[in-house]
Amino acid sequence: MDERKRECMVAYLRSRMKEFGIEPNDLASAIVEDQLRQKEARYRSATGETWDGKGEVPHWLKKAMTAGQSLEHFAVNGEANGAKNPLQKVDWQNDPFAGSPLATVKPARHHGR
Numbered sequence: 001m002d003e004r005k006r007e008c009m010v011a012y013l014r015s016r017m018k019e020f021g022i023e024p025n026d027l028a029s030a031i032v033e034d035q036l037r038q039k040e041a042r043y044r045s046a047t048g049e050t051w052d053g054k055g056e057v058p059h060w061l062k063k064a065m066t067a068g069q070s071l072e073h074f075a076v077n078g079e080a081n082g083a084k085n086p087l088q089k090v091d092w093q094n095d096p097f098a099g100s101p102l103a104t105v106k107p108a109r110h111h112g113r
Contacts, residue, residue: 043074050076 017027041050049060051074057065065071 041076043071044076045074 017023037050037052040052042053043051043061045060045064047060049058051058051061061071061074064074
């Protein structure tokens with residue numbers, strides 16, 4: 001994004017924040033809360049919904065599991081029910097997609113032919 005577009009976007013966001021009475025500290029607090037929730041997440045959907053594995057299973061996960069998706073499919077860092085994935089030994093330190101769904105290691109599936 002070029003600098004002019006960025007400045008326009010910042011001005012727009014500031015005006016909307018003022019319109020709704022949102023202070024910069026409110027925004028900073030919300031960002032920190034989101035980051036903490038993301039760190040605590042054991043399961044994450046493609047749209048960013050998360051669940052820490054405690055309490056009732058959220059609607060988005062129930063719906064996906066009812067449709068046939070496995071719980072392990074949504075596991076963050078290849079963990080499901082606290083079980084470590086043996087493929088997790090891959091070094092993602094220099095991977096630009098680390099931490100994103102693109103960095104998820106999935107075991108190869110062998111189809112009988």
